[in-house]
Amino acid sequence: xxxxxxxxxxxxxxxxxxxxxxxxxxxxxxxxxxxxxxxxxxxxxxxxxxxxxxxxxxxxxxxxxxxxxxxxxxxxxxxxxxxxxxxxxxxxxxxxxxxxxxxxxxxxxxxxxxxxxxxxxxxxxxxxxxxxxxxxxxxxxxxxxxxxxxxxxxxxxxxxxxxxxxxxxxxxxxxxxxxxxxxxxxxxxxxxxxxxxxxxxxxxxxxxxxxxxxxxxxxxxxxxxxxxxxxxxxxxxxxxxxxxxxxxxxxxxxxxxxxxxxxxxxxxxxxxxxxxxxxxxxxxxxxxxxxxxxxxxxxxxxxxxxxxxxxxxxxxxxxxxxxxxxxxxxxxxxxxxxxxxxxxxxxxxxxxxxxxxxxxxxxxxxxxxxxxxxxxxxxxxxxxxxxxxxxxxxxxxx
Ligand code: NIG
Ligand code: FE
Numbered sequence: 115x116x117x118x119x120x121x122x123x124x125x126x127x128x129x130x131x132x133x134x135x136x137x138x139x140x141x142x143x144x145x146x147x148x149x150x151x152x153x154x155x156x157x158x159x160x161x162x163x164x165x166x167x168x169x170x171x172x173x174x175x176x177x178x179x180x181x182x183x184x185x186x187x188x189x190x191x192x193x194x195x196x197x198x199x200x201x202x203x204x205x206x207x208x209x210x211x212x213x214x215x216x217x218x219x220x221x222x223x224x225x226x227x228x229x230x231x232x233x234x235x236x237x238x239x240x241x242x243x244x245x246x247x248x249x250x251x252x253x254x255x256x257x258x259x260x261x262x263x264x265x266x267x268x269x270x271x272x273x274x275x276x277x278x279x280x281x282x283x284x285x286x287x288x289x290x291x292x293x294x295x296x297x298x299x300x301x302x303x304x305x306x307x308x309x310x311x312x313x314x315x316x317x318x319x320x321x322x323x324x325x326x327x328x329x330x331x332x333x334x335x336x337x338x339x340x341x342x343x344x345x346x347x348x349x350x351x352x353x354x355x356x357x358x359x360x361x362x363x364x365x366x367x368x369x370x371x372x373x374x375x376x377x378x379x380x381x382x383x384x385x386x387x388x389x390x391x392x393x394x395x396x397x398x399x400x401x402x403x404x405x406x407x408x409x410x411x412x413x414x415x416x417x418x419x420x421x422x423x424x425x426x427x428x429x430x431x432x433x434x435x436x437x438x439x440x441x442x443x444x445x446x447x448x449x450x451x452x453x454x455x456x457x458x459x460x461x462x463x464x465x466x467x468x469x470x471x472x473x474x475x476x477x478x479x480x481x482x483x484x485x486x487x488x489x490x491x492x493x494x495x496x497x498x499x500x501x502x503x504x505x506x507x508x509x510x511x512x
Pocket of ligand 2: 195424
């Protein structure tokens, strides 16, 4: 079978799909999920080349019977922190006994990460990636931010870049403990020598704009310096308190403002007026017992919402997008359709990608097969390992 994408290779049809989520209304029903019932997908090489009703599927080399189950785009986890060592069980335990979450716990992970060998960091990263893949994540972003020296930040990015193109320089996670008395000196390092060492390994630059981390002026200086080196901004904004991060994100055309837990009307208006995606991370609210972001307010204002894990050892130690979908539906009052869209097409939008997060001709053949007849089961059956097949770049990996 030939295709307009220029891909070559074996063709495979996945047929007998009870519900196919394409995320393209022109290919299915008119909902944003573009649902096709009794569907088939044809893969050629690493790409999708055809979707439609099973009965109309073209002939192919191979055939896979989905057995009346659901297929959706592989999840796009656009926010994680996977390069670290150590764990913070005691901090979590204390929180569940009433203590609050602060940015200060990051220092614990910085110390453990600096002390770790490359091999230890790589082994952790590989383990979390394999967890995520088994739960349907086929594209992920990950960050530095637990090194906070030139060498340790560059090392984290180099290790991450071996696994994903979506690598984010987060030297501005907190002020390094080495600069506790000289935050301006640390900002100079982050925007100078550290940026020079890190920029070649990263696509994005991020800053934790929050009390106890970096204020609006520092965040602006850091993101602007990154942009001058070819990195595109994204921001940890308005997680623990109201602040300037969200509006700064929109002003700088950041791809994404992440967390968005404490928003003023002006913040929501700003997000609705720009191209910055609001990335919600309900694993963080779950694991810090914090109030939920108001997803309905954002969606009703027309803001593009992504849903991601924020997987990290401090505030959200889950690699499971299905868990985040269930939380988003139950506790953030997103509909199952909205949550599935946000964890696939929304994540792609937060990474400014159109080749993932959808099952459409020309997109990468990144697919998740559920042991369920529809995507709604991801919220309806929380905690159940429903992912029973994963294709990444056209190759079945689960
Ligand atoms: O996204 N908010 C800042 N960074 C992480 C938490 C990091 C940590 O506690 O180790 C987050 O929640
Ligand atoms: Fe984060």
